[in-house]
Amino acid sequence: MLARVWALVIKEFLAILRDKKSRFVLIGPPLIQLLVFGYAATFDLNHIPYAVYNQDPGYASRQLLGYFQGSTAFRQVATVTDEGQIAPLIDDEKVLLVLQIGPRFTEDLLRHRPAPVQVLIDGRNSNTATLALNYVNSVLLRFDQRWAADHHWGKPPAQLLVRAWFNPNLLSRWFIVPGIVALLMLVVTLLVTGLSVAREREQGTFDQLLVTPMTPAEILLGKALPGIFIGALEGTFIALVAVFWFGVPLVGSILALALGMLLFLLAAVGIGLMISSLAVTQQQGLLGAFLFLVPAIILSGFATPIANMPELVQDLTLANPMRYFLVIVRGVFLQGDSIPELWSQYWPLAIIAGLSMTAAAWLFRHRLQ
Amino acid sequence: MAVTTEASSPLQLRAVVKTFARGKDAVHALDGVDLEITAGKVTGLLGPDGAGKTTLMRLAAGLLRPSSGSVTVLGRDLGRGAGSLQQAIGYMPQRFGLYEDLSVQENLDLYSDLQDLDPKAARQRQQELLELTALGPFGRRRAGDLSGGMKQKLGLACALLRAPQLLLLDEPTVGVDPIARRELWQIVDALRRQGTTVLMSTSYFDEAERCDEILLLNAGKILQQGPLPHFTAPLRGRCFLVRHRGLRRRLLREALQGRAGVLDARITAAGVRVLSGQGQPSAQPGEEWQAVEPAFEDAFVALLGRVQEGGATNASKTPEQGAVKPAEKAIGRAGDGDTAVVEVHDLRKCFGSFEAVRQCSFTVRQGEIFGLLGANGAGKTTTFRMLCGLLPASSGSLKVAGVDMRRATSAARGRIGYVAQKFALYGNLSVDQNLAFFAAAYGLRGGHRRMAIANAREEFQLAAYGAVNADDLPLGIKQRLALACALLHEPPILFLDEPTSGVDPLARREFWQRINALAAQGVTILITTHFMDEAEYCDRLVLMSLGEILAQGSPAQLRQQARTAEQPEPTMEEAFIRLIEEHERVIRRAS
Numbered sequence: 039m040l041a042r043v044w045a046l047v048i049k050e051f052l053a054i055l056r057d058k059k060s061r062f063v064l065i066g067p068p069l070i071q072l073l074v075f076g077y078a079a080t081f082d083l084n085h086i087p088y089a090v091y092n093q094d095p096g097y098a099s100r101q102l103l104g105y106f107q108g109s110t111a112f113r114q115v116a117t118v119t120d121e122g123q124i125a126p127l128i129d130d131e132k133v134l135l136v137l138q139i140g141p142r143f144t145e146d147l148l149r150h151r152p153a154p155v156q157v158l159i160d161g162r163n164s165n166t167a168t169l170a171l172n173y174v175n176s177v178l179l180r181f182d183q184r185w186a187a188d189h190h191w192g193k194p195p196a197q198l199l200v201r202a203w204f205n206p207n208l209l210s211r212w213f214i215v216p217g218i219v220a221l222l223m224l225v226v227t228l229l230v231t232g233l234s235v236a237r238e239r240e241q242g243t244f245d246q247l248l249v250t251p252m253t254p255a256e257i258l259l260g261k262a263l264p265g266i267f268i269g270a271l272e273g274t275f276i277a278l279v280a281v282f283w284f285g286v287p288l289v290g291s292i293l294a295l296a297l298g299m300l301l302f303l304l305a306a307v308g309i310g311l312m313i314s315s316l317a318v319t320q321q322q323g324l325l326g327a328f329l330f331l332v333p334a335i336i337l338s339g340f341a342t343p344i345a346n347m348p349e350l351v352q353d354l355t356l357a358n359p360m361r362y363f364l365v366i367v368r369g370v371f372l373q374g375d376s377i378p379e380l381w382s383q384y385w386p387l388a389i390i391a392g393l394s395m396t397a398a399a400w401l402f403r404h405r406l407q
Numbered sequence: 408m409a410v411t412t413e414a415s416s417p418l419q420l421r422a423v424v425k426t427f428a429r430g431k432d433a434v435h436a437l438d439g440v441d442l443e444i445t446a447g448k449v450t451g452l453l454g455p456d457g458a459g460k461t462t463l464m465r466l467a468a469g470l471l472r473p474s475s476g477s478v479t480v481l482g483r484d485l486g487r488g489a490g491s492l493q494q495a496i497g498y499m500p501q502r503f504g505l506y507e508d509l510s511v512q513e514n515l516d517l518y519s520d521l522q523d524l525d526p527k528a529a530r531q532r533q534q535e536l537l538e539l540t541a542l543g544p545f546g547r548r549r550a551g552d553l554s555g556g557m558k559q560k561l562g563l564a565c566a567l568l569r570a571p572q573l574l575l576l577d578e579p580t581v582g583v584d585p586i587a588r589r590e591l592w593q594i595v596d597a598l599r600r601q602g603t604t605v606l607m608s609t610s611y612f613d614e615a616e617r618c619d620e621i622l623l624l625n626a627g628k629i630l631q632q633g634p635l636p637h638f639t640a641p642l643r644g645r646c647f648l649v650r651h652r653g654l655r656r657r658l659l660r661e662a663l664q665g666r667a668g669v670l671d672a673r674i675t676a677a678g679v680r681v682l683s684g685q686g687q688p689s690a691q692p693g694e695e696w697q698a699v700e701p702a703f704e705d706a707f708v709a710l711l712g713r714v715q716e717g718g719a720t721n722a723s724k725t726p727e728q729g730a731v732k733p734a735e736k737a738i739g740r741a742g743d744g745d746t747a748v749v750e751v752h753d754l755r756k757c758f759g760s761f762e763a764v765r766q767c768s769f770t771v772r773q774g775e776i777f778g779l780l781g782a783n784g785a786g787k788t789t790t791f792r793m794l795c796g797l798l799p800a801s802s803g804s805l806k807v808a809g810v811d812m813r814r815a816t817s818a819a820r821g822r823i824g825y826v827a828q829k830f831a832l833y834g835n836l837s838v839d840q841n842l843a844f845f846a847a848a849y850g851l852r853g854g855h856r857r858m859a860i861a862n863a864r865e866e867f868q869l870a871a872y873g874a875v876n877a878d879d880l881p882l883g884i885k886q887r888l889a890l891a892c893a894l895l896h897e898p899p900i901l902f903l904d905e906p907t908s909g910v911d912p913l914a915r916r917e918f919w920q921r922i923n924a925l926a927a928q929g930v931t932i933l934i935t936t937h938f939m940d941e942a943e944y945c946d947r948l949v950l951m952s953l954g955e956i957l958a959q960g961s962p963a964q965l966r967q968q969a970r971t972a973e974q975p976e977p978t979m980e981e982a983f984i985r986l987i988e989e990h991e992r993v994i995r996r997a998s
Contacts, residue, residue: 041850041852042848042850044847045843045847046844046848048844049836049840050845052459052836052840053835053836056835056836056876057835110441127576149720198694228790232739241831241833242827242828242829242831243831243832243833244831245792245795245825245827245831246825246831246892248796248797249796249797249812249820249823250820250845250848250849251817251818251820251821251849251850252848253817297609352476394420402571
């Protein structure tokens with residue numbers, strides 16, 4: 039039995055590695071995606087383009103604008119001298135926001151009166167707008183504190199002292215790069231396994247396999263092991279890049295991460311094989327894999343928090359293996375989790391893996407013809 | 408430069424060389440071909456696999472450019488400004504690009520539009536073609552639901568929309584049953600009467616004999632060109648029909664094949680046909696020798712056998728010398744051939760409301776070659792898949808070696824060998840890797856496995872191809888590899904699903920010699936085919952049509968059933984057509 043499984047494993051590897059295209063698919067795209075996502079997928083805003091409409095002749099407004107000019111987060115691209123110029127700038131996406139300072143800004147401040155600053159912001163991308171507004175607020179807060187200190191206004195009654203745990207500088211890269219480990223592992227294993235049975239069905243070799251003494255369990259094992267091996271290799275590689283290239287700290291137990299990877303891979307391979315045994319052609323297999331991938335990524339909490347989703351959809355995410363693995367990866371990387379803290383994530387993964395594997399093995403023989 | 412007849416020839420090739428790059432090597436698909444086709448005639452293009460037939464067709468259709476030399480079609484050089492020429496050529500590739508989801512009529516409309524035909528004229532032409540191809544009643548049927556033969560006819564109709572002066576047909580009758588084949592030929596004959604020049608490649612000898620001229624291609628070179636007598640005349644006095652009262656034809660053939668002076672011996676309806684090197688070889692007592700007219704098949708074997716002599720694929724010697732061993736077990740288990748190995752009773756299979764197989768019953772005894780014959784879609788492959796346990800039967804019982812394969816243990820499955828349609832091999836694995844994988848899949852180990860693989864490499868002459876990917880093999884070699892893989896574990900029962908489809912004539916006869924040798928050693932063989940001449944190799948066979956068994960028995964019994972006053976000695980092909988037509992008449996009367 040082991041000899042037969044081993045032969046199938048070797049055959050699978052040969053089939054993948056002897057083909058130039060599939061060899062490239064395993065190495066090229068994941069590497070490119072890793073770099074692209076690692077650098078490009080970030081919630082942090084840099085160089086926000088803005089325009090200034092300053093009607094105030096006084097020195098306070100110049101001081102305030104100095105704060106913006108000195109910040110790397112902002113980049114002034116235009117100076118507005120007339121109200122009519124504002125709309126075109128925002129409409130054409132030349133600037134994200136316009137700071138309008140009224141004619142009495144300095145005067146009001148000197149008289150200890152509230153001095154309004156108007157921010158006109160492009161709300162088309164609500165997420166970016168909210169973030170930019172936060173930045174503007176924090177700049178204004180710094181200006182206020184400085185002004186109060188310089189002009190002896192006394193300290194404000196309550197002060198906010200923020201300390202972010204696990205990610206002290208709130209770098210979004212620390213949040214995203216561990217997620218990429220999960221994302222790319224899922225993509226690669228689904229592609230490897232999602233096509234494997236479908237390819238054989240298309241070429242007729244699957245029938246040939248079914249008439250050999252191999253049992254469905256042996257075929258399943260022989261088909262699953264290469265996927266798990268390749269996925270594990272890919273996952274390890276990305277985790278190493280995350281630590282040594284992107285500088286994301288890995289503070290938790292490596293063993294906990296490895297166990298999570300194994301269970302996640304089992305589930306992903308099971309789903310891949312299930313899709314593959316349903317498909318008649320490779321094209322159907324590929325379509326099926328993507329039909330699963332896109333919702334699986336969106337409903338995983340990779341980019342948007344699951345807690346924000348409608349309750350029904352939240353229930354749906356319970357069937358998504360990536361959801362659990364993301365918790366594990368982020369927990370191990372940033373939170374320093376070890377195995378006991380992650381039990382609640384391990385067992386659902388194991389159940390999904392078991393169910394999908396069983397379904398795949400059953401489908402080998404009983405798929406409707 | 409222009410010599411008298413040249414101007415009128417619709418297709419001329421001058422010193423044409425076409426090379427393809429395969430990895431680092433350059434393959435000469437055509438190697439210095441000079442030819443011209445006679446206008447208004449049907450020219451048959453024959454040759455083994457990889458001889459360059461399809462390349463020649465594609466060059467003539469203007470789909471490929473020659474590496475050197477010139478191709479002149481209808482008086483114009485294809486190299487320059489060939490665009491307008493496409494309209495005067497009809498080309499039907501091996502698999503015509505029908506849109507399977509469109510109906511017959513929609514396919515015709517689409518191709519009319521693609522060829523920019525005037526709608527009114529197109530309508531009329533379509534009517535003519537629908538009449539010619541007898542597809543009229545099926546105008547609204549989806550092309551994907553047509554039988555293989557009807558698809559070919561529709562493809563041909565699409566290629567004929569513009570009434571081409573030159574028609575190029577690339578193996579139009581491959582995988583097509585005798586009835587559809589006959590209909591395709593009726594179309595070709597009608598075109599010939601209208602003066603269309605036809606160049607068609609084929610692997611059927613009887614089709615070659617119906618052509619006005621024959622072009623024999625081998626390894627990219629023209630071996631011989633001319634009308635049929637050109638080929639057969641030199642063989643006069645070298646062809647014989649041998650009969651033996653006491654001996655079965657298969658044994659007789661084997662005895663004859665080994666005799667000095669015999670180039671080739673093959674089984675036909677009447678007896679064993681022998682091609683000698685010179686004159687009549689010595690006869691043994693009990694044999695009855697009779698001189699016969701040479702046929703094209705004799706010429707083919709004589710010409711190509713000579714070319715390939717000493718090469719790796721010497722068809723006539725292999726099986727007799729290399730003792731194929733797989734059957735030793737089988738012989739040891741049961742001495743005589745009376746044990747039923749496969750029993751099928753009232754087998755039925757439905758796909759939705761469609762009954763693919765119904766009321767199918769037959770028994771196969773040990774050591775028999777049992778054939779399932781039938782048109783495309785007759786239910787042969789479905790029956791096979793049920794026997795191998797790949798499909799559940801809707802009702803009825805079936806037993807292979809005493810068990811239902813659907814519920815068989817893996818040990819029971821180890822007792823059958825299966826060669827699927829189109830030779831299911833791992834395309835990007837090498838020959839050796841394929842062998843190694845299947846050996847392990849069948850549970851062979853250690854020394855036993857090494858020996859099985861070494862034997863297979865030797866017996867099937869695969870050693871020279873060890874490192875070649877299965878996808879890159881010529882079809883004949885693929886077939887050998889598929890058979891080798893299925894025989895690694897020495898199964899006592901062998902299932903072969905259309906193992907000779909698309910394989911060239913020489914590879915086919917080599918294949919049958921192997922099968923005969925296996926059967927002689929006690930292996931039970933079930934085989935499907937739509938080559939009617941191959942039916943003569945079977946001990947017993949069933950004739951299937953539309954999922955039903957029309958007739959069963961020995962080849963002689965089947966031919967007997969179709970005997971009529973005007974056809975006292977029908978060939979298997981004639982018998983097949985007759986039985987099916989009779990059956991269809993019964994069905995029509997019933998409905």
